[in-house]
Amino acid sequence: MGELAVDELCAELIRFDTTNLGAGQSRLGERAIAEFVAEYLTDFGLAPAILERSPTRSNVVTRVPGTDPSLPALLVHVHLDVVPADPAEWTVPPFAGEIRDGFVWGRGAVDMKDMCATLLTVLSRWSAAGTVPRRDLVLAFVADEEDRGQWGAHWLADHHRSLFEGCAVAIGESGGYTVRTTHTDGGPVHLYPVATAERGTAHMRLTADGRAGHGSRRNDDNAVIKLVHALSRLAAHRWPVHLTPAVRAFLRAAEPALGIEVDLTDMDKTLARLGPAAKIIENTVRNSTTPTVLEAGYAVNVIPGTASALVDTRVLPGTEDELLAEIDRLTGPGVTREFVHRQGAVQAPVESPYFDAMAAALRAFDPAAVVVPFCMGGGTDAKAFVPLGIDCYGFAPLYLPDGYDIQRMAHGVDERVPVEGLRFGVDVLDRFLSTV
Numbered sequence: 001m002g003e004l005a006v007d008e009l010c011a012e013l014i015r016f017d018t019t020n021l022g023a024g025q026s027r028l029g030e031r032a033i034a035e036f037v038a039e040y041l042t043d044f045g046l047a048p049a050i051l052e053r054s055p056t057r058s059n060v061v062t063r064v065p066g067t068d069p070s071l072p073a074l075l076v077h078v079h080l081d082v083v084p085a086d087p088a089e090w091t092v093p094p095f096a097g098e099i100r101d102g103f104v105w106g107r108g109a110v111d112m113k114d115m116c117a118t119l120l121t122v123l124s125r126w127s128a129a130g131t132v133p134r135r136d137l138v139l140a141f142v143a144d145e146e147d148r149g150q151w152g153a154h155w156l157a158d159h160h161r162s163l164f165e166g167c168a169v170a171i172g173e174s175g176g177y178t179v180r181t182t183h184t185d186g187g188p189v190h191l192y193p194v195a196t197a198e199r200g201t202a203h204m205r206l207t208a209d210g211r212a213g214h215g216s217r218r219n220d221d222n223a224v225i226k227l228v229h230a231l232s233r234l235a236a237h238r239w240p241v242h243l244t245p246a247v248r249a250f251l252r253a254a255e256p257a258l259g260i261e262v263d264l265t266d267m268d269k270t271l272a273r274l275g276p277a278a279k280i281i282e283n284t285v286r287n288s289t290t291p292t293v294l295e296a297g298y299a300v301n302v303i304p305g306t307a308s309a310l311v312d313t314r315v316l317p318g319t320e321d322e323l324l325a326e327i328d329r330l331t332g333p334g335v336t337r338e339f340v341h342r343q344g345a346v347q348a349p350v351e352s353p354y355f356d357a358m359a360a361a362l363r364a365f366d367p368a369a370v371v372v373p374f375c376m377g378g379g380t381d382a383k384a385f386v387p388l389g390i391d392c393y394g395f396a397p398l399y400l401p402d403g404y405d406i407q408r409m410a411h412g413v414d415e416r417v418p419v420e421g422l423r424f425g426v427d428v429l430d431r432f433l434s435t436v
Contacts, residue, residue, distance in 0.1 A: 029056025175394030195394025
């Protein structure tokens with residue numbers, strides 16, 4: 001296979017439509033892109049395995065031997081699937097993989113075919129130069145991250161655990177990118193957040209039961225009204241501040257870097273002082289409960305006997321019992337809850353030689369880098385690997401220009417990644433993986 005520049009490789013990967021439709025369904029599956037990745041890896045002298053729980057839902061796993069077998073192995077996990085995209089909303093077709101105006105455009109450009117491209121480019125460099133890492137690297141290119149990982153990381157962890165033998169730490173998506181802000185003296189500051197924790201996921205269904213009847217008649221046991229009132233109380237509730245070790249560590253690092261005063265007793269004031277850096281932690285100083293789906297009724301003149309809603313609940317480490325008790329109090333009698341998807345919060349050490357090595361790699365190519373830990377508001381495949389005893393970090397390095405909002409790009413319309421950012425990512429990832 002001919003070698004491609006990292007931007008061309010990213011564009012090529014985007015052209016594989018790996019849309020995950022959710023509920024176990026995929027438009028075309030991940031088989032075609034898995035074969036492409038496996039061929040690349042084979043060209044580098046590796047022995048990749050394509051593993052599937054069911055046809056087309058493909059994962060690729062391989063091991064890169066290191067020079068020192070006494071060192072713990074390191075896992076790099078990237079996902080091959082993407083969320084849906086409506087072409088009518090986009091400036092360019094979402095799976096065209098166009099390179100224009102200094103960006104690679106398309107669905108998955110930052111979530112996370114960019115990281116797949118940078119990782120393969122690093123391996124290409126090593127193959128040409130004869131570079132061998134210090135420790136074994138396990139590389140996992142997985143399916144189904146955008147749903148529940150049941151055809152991807154969670155299935156691999158449950159049924160192919162031996163592939164991850166000896167792995168002590170892992171890196172994956174959502175970290176190592178530039179957040180541009182300013183010091184109080186007006187000087188520019190480049191923050192690079194590295195994820196050391198993730199909130200837990202507790203997607204739940206709330207169900208209200210009542211008395212069915214005619215829509216024109218009084219009904220004091222209307223399930224729809226009961227549910228709407230419960231959701232209104234839940235949506236209006238302001239969850240208390242809970243500062244995790246990752247958020248506290250972020251604030252300790254950000255305070256001198258930005259020249260601000262952090263007030264742990266008034267997080268609203270502190271978030272305002274953080275300026276653009278507030279978006280790194282604003283979703284992880286509290287738990288959240290967001291109603292997203294409503295289901296009730298079948299005719300305008302019929303009061304249904306039941307009504308239900310789905311609520312996207314995100315849980316900070318160590319708070320689940322308190323959160324669930326408060327949800328029960330807010331929803332009140334007559335409304336029951338059940339989990340439709342549940343994964344616990346995860347945390348990795350901030351004080352770690354691996355975190356230090358990530359920071360050193362970023363500073364090697366951006367001397368102005370201030371590397372800070374943070375807690376992710378959502379979740380990744382880290383939740384599949386933590387039960388294997390692996391400390392997981394979000395580290396997919398990118399250099400981002402002024403005015404570029406990576407939070408808006410992920411899952412957004414006109415998703416794109418800067419070409420220069422990809423090249424920076426290759427350099428940083430090369431430094432980290434070859435020296436850690």
